[in-house]
Amino acid sequence: MKVKVNGMMCEHCEARVKKVLEAVDGIEDVVASREENMVTITASRAIDDATIKAAIEEAGYGFAGVVG
Numbered sequence: 001m002k003v004k005v006n007g008m009m010c011e012h013c014e015a016r017v018k019k020v021l022e023a024v025d026g027i028e029d030v031v032a033s034r035e036e037n038m039v040t041i042t043a044s045r046a047i048d049d050a051t052i053k054a055a056i057e058e059a060g061y062g063f064a065g066v067v068g
């Protein structure tokens with residue numbers, strides 16, 4: 001799935017978002033792109049949007065919706 005994330009300014013932000021999302025049970029891989037304000041998530045099961053939103057917001061970034 002692809003999620004819009006606001007506030008990633010550098011590679012450290014990308015790494016932080018990747019880390020918090022990969023800590024979610026069922027999420028196997030995360031690719032974060034600050035250029036596109038996009039995070040691409042590969043998961044082994046369905047993950048609630050609310051779970052993703054909470055992880056992103058706890059890390060200090062903005063969840064701007066699931067786009068696909």
Ligand SMILES: [Cu+2]
Pocket residue numbers: 008009010011012013014
């Ligand atoms: Cu940063």
